[in-house]
Amino acid sequence: MIVVMKSGSDDATIQHVIDRIGELGLQPHVSRGRFRTIIGAIGEEAESFLPKLKSLPGVDDVLAIMRPYKLAAREFHPEGSVVRVGPVEFGGRACVGIAGPCAVENDTTIFQVGRAVRAAGARMLRGGAFKPRTSPYSFQGMGEDGLKILRAAADELGMPVASEVMDPRQVELAVRYVDMLQIGARNMQNFTLLSEVGKTRKPVLLKRGLAASVKEWLMSAEYVLAQGNKDVVLCERGIKTFEGAMRYTFDVGAVVVAKRETHLPVIIDPSHAAGDRQWVPGLTLAGIAAGADGFIVEVHDCPEDAMCDGPQAVFPAAFAEMMDQCRAVAAAVGREFPEAE
Amino acid sequence: MIVVMKSGSDDATIQHVIDRIGELGLQPHVSRGRFRTIIGAIGEEAESFLPKLKSLPGVDDVLAIMRPYKLAAREFHPEGSVVRVGPVEFGGRACVGIAGPCAVENDTTIFQVGRAVRAAGARMLRGGAFKPRTSPYSFQGMGEDGLKILRAAADELGMPVASEVMDPRQVELAVRYVDMLQIGARNMQNFTLLSEVGKTRKPVLLKRGLAASVKEWLMSAEYVLAQGNKDVVLCERGIKTFEGAMRYTFDVGAVVVAKRETHLPVIIDPSHAAGDRQWVPGLTLAGIAAGADGFIVEVHDCPEDAMCDGPQAVFPAAFAEMMDQCRAVAAAVGREFPEAE
């Protein structure tokens, strides 16, 4: 860590900081400039040291040097990790397409949509049984009935299935039915939920929060990893900015940065970033070109009847066309999507 | 609602939209312009209609006219609400100061700090027993032991106490010890948690999310209100923007807007917005001048030993000085803070 003193700090103030650095088990290196003194604090950094040092009188700023996410950082684990969900691998040469309706709505749509996306080349199914909705008056998901339908569809189609959990109390139930636990953007810093899925041995799909920096996203992954669950896949899904042309601003640079900053696989969710189906293919191709390990996309055969997020659901035919383009772009960057069946 | 059709939409496409509007129980009013057709959909708007209409072919945009938060909107409840927490009232002429350490750390600090802030004029105590921390390696709070200490301090000092819950499973425990349940910024859209506190009869302090619009904030209040709990106090605590001079950007305009948009009381949390104690008094005075019904501020008698957020904790003496300024500014805008004891 580096401690920057305020200009004009006197010797006693500086000495108090030096003493405190020593008490934390770090070695102080003092550099006195004409206006400012800076003190390097060398040794094993702990996240908690930062506010302690910043609270000291005379301290202007404290800068951490090491990544605080020891388990997630590529700095400490140079090799890329591969996360397996049944027969599907995230983080290898092959990219993974996950597709399906926003929510499980009844016992037919998921089968129909699932068959269509599998035929187009998707390798995993998605569908929500617990739905985080901004309005308390909106459809909140089918709960366990939805999970049962999801399981049945996954089994019939031979595709692993990912589904969201919103509440630590849903985790035990969900692990019985689904192959991958999804943490939504609004729960990226729901720390008890992160710990709970970290205690399972199910792979976790961790969406980036709407206002989360890449660093905070990786700190949330660290919560899961710290519980012993090594199978975390990150998912960029757009951030909140002033730009209103799409629902969120798809941060393709976060894919580029995250792929270098962590060894965990990184996929994209263009549907929620776009909020409108017309933008989904463009964002998807951009993400794959940038190095994403796959995508999760919402598909519906009759979006105007969808229980949620109809405007962003891609039609099955458009999805098939998009998969063809994805295959071409993936090949261009040395990756591949499986051929349609 | 207003449906804006894409330019060049043909009659059949427009008719399909008109039919759908009718099926939703709304009355369509069609206005054809040279380039565009717009269709007013008059009647009782439901949040769920919007995506349904937006999913229809030929629809460019759908605009909601009515506030989707029926219970929170001043539009439907013109009188300001008063929320009572023991002897303390939020939303009346008097402003309320809530103060205390970030976390309950041991069984002495909360008493010492509590005595100091009460003497300065604070009327409620704060302190966290469950702490949302970005790092899994940071202090996570004392849990039930912390709640017990909080209760004891509140009883001894004769001040009601507010404390955060992060997990639906903590609610039942917390209601036994605290007088007001706090929902943190990162949980503003933790919908199952909102429902859970909505089922209690404890007043709720709802912080605004880091990336939440005022509208989304009020939708989250609606979650609590919809469960029958009428006692919600809103709290502005800064939003994420590009500006890094403080930890967050304190959105004083949100106080101004929220006071007009909802009948619920609105207070401010300058400590988390600032992230540094030197900025706390300035933000507090700004918020009170803008019409806030009070504040919640972190105070610590030895910030360098604080288990969390030391840099933003105000010293007791500075807090007392700030209270004096608050009294003056409140009086200037026709409000009041109680005199120090």
Place this chain on the structure above:
Amino acid sequence: MIVVMKSGSDDATIQHVIDRIGELGLQPHVSRGRFRTIIGAIGEEAESFLPKLKSLPGVDDVLAIMRPYKLAAREFHPEGSVVRVGPVEFGGRACVGIAGPCAVENDTTIFQVGRAVRAAGARMLRGGAFKPRTSPYSFQGMGEDGLKILRAAADELGMPVASEVMDPRQVELAVRYVDMLQIGARNMQNFTLLSEVGKTRKPVLLKRGLAASVKEWLMSAEYVLAQGNKDVVLCERGIKTFEGAMRYTFDVGAVVVAKRETHLPVIIDPSHAAGDRQWVPGLTLAGIAAGADGFIVEVHDCPEDAMCDGPQAVFPAAFAEMMDQCRAVAAAVGREFPEAE
């Protein structure tokens, strides 16, 4: 336009709005709901009507329906435009690579770098003679001497050259030396400068402002077009957000939206978005996959000696490698980059 009245507006207030709409030459269509009245104002919308209507008593909001950028909007000009800069075409099937050092620094670098990027497949040269610098103490560019060197390099290499103008007084000089006038992000709403370059017959490269919505960007293009200069190429270069991993957030979605919203060509500037050379190739590939018509990239053979922006300058060898990847991705989306010579 659509005028939304406040709830509870009385008949006289509504009639006043209706009268004003009539005076503007628009036809009012009134829809009265239970709580709110909305009034469609059908006819030729002018940008200036919006604030006039919004100023009226009882008006809650006014929504524009038609694009205010008549010349830039694809709504009114469905065919994509092609902008020619000498032998180079923007907006056709071929993508264009523009490359060169940030600034003209002396009379050798631009030739060396130019030769290298031309060999790798770049078709236009870049280099700044007038440099917008955040600090008054930084290198401000070589001025006319720089323009002369640029011209000489362009002539020797047989590549057209783009260079920035910052001040209306520089335009006359710059048109004598360069083939394309660049407007930087910080001048996107420098309206007198936009008008000035609009009066020339040189193609204009218009960077998006750091806080400009796509709509505002197109309004700025309209300023140039409205002066009779039809040759505008738009350039996405990142926006200001809370995310600090790169210097700016590269908004790849803006490329997708702009390509649909306007008939003008759209290219990308990954260098300024990234601020660090390691991120440049990833962003470039993302932009091309999303449909960009080309890119402008900073290249330097000795970045540590660059007079400005060294950290983001790509080495010539890395640029050549990146061009190969661009060729592959362009082919994957039905476009092409010319082969290296």
Place this chain on the structure above:
Amino acid sequence: MIVVMKSGSDDATIQHVIDRIGELGLQPHVSRGRFRTIIGAIGEEAESFLPKLKSLPGVDDVLAIMRPYKLAAREFHPEGSVVRVGPVEFGGRACVGIAGPCAVENDTTIFQVGRAVRAAGARMLRGGAFKPRTSPYSFQGMGEDGLKILRAAADELGMPVASEVMDPRQVELAVRYVDMLQIGARNMQNFTLLSEVGKTRKPVLLKRGLAASVKEWLMSAEYVLAQGNKDVVLCERGIKTFEGAMRYTFDVGAVVVAKRETHLPVIIDPSHAAGDRQWVPGLTLAGIAAGADGFIVEVHDCPEDAMCDGPQAVFPAAFAEMMDQCRAVAAAVGREFPEAE
């Protein structure tokens, strides 16, 4: 400056950085940690050193320690500056109210509005003769005719007048008529314009850019100061964020930070932040409570006829009421506004 090396950098790479630091005239202090090496570079920092060091192989990050705005920083000029515009002083105990219509529109409005705001306690007049408009089809201001009317009004009313310049070519003209040159938000980084007003001896009112950090704002002030013009008054007017309740997010914290970070006076422009007159008083009071040295507000006697920005123009009666509240709040924080005449 502090140079942070990438983990695993070898000795030769580190030595190259040490050598370069020495060549810049700085003294290197090396601290080797287990994973990382950090190098303090002690001495006179120049803004240009940062990119040079960041360009070096093996360098992960470079952190500046000293303020790059030597003339604007309070660090080097602890005393607050007072800027005089005729009889009016910014930065003293008294706060200054500047008010008037958005634009000079004709030869009567400015007199009428001027008389009203003077009677209410405003001490300076505002009015635009050159108007930056997002649309090329909107009213662009009356130019020199407008300046003449402004001067006549200022003389008759005995109030100094501030007016905007948008183009370096307007400066010579404007200095003949107005008492204070205003630089608008969109021109905050129009560096040639800043230099041009810096060469005059007229006080400058420098608005903060829509996406400018406080640091960048002060760097722009430095441009003016570096030309020898010491009379700069800063003006916070809202930044672009995701929140759409007001037109911009009024960053009251920037007032608090700027007052500590620079010795220059800081005022607020609540009108452009709000975009709607109903929010103007609340924001104004917040800004004054936070320590602003005054405000600039738009007032119009018939906003629905205003040539621009009618929705945000306050009526004269509301302005008088707001001035009364400002007087009370100013007194509460130890400042004062002059009594109404």
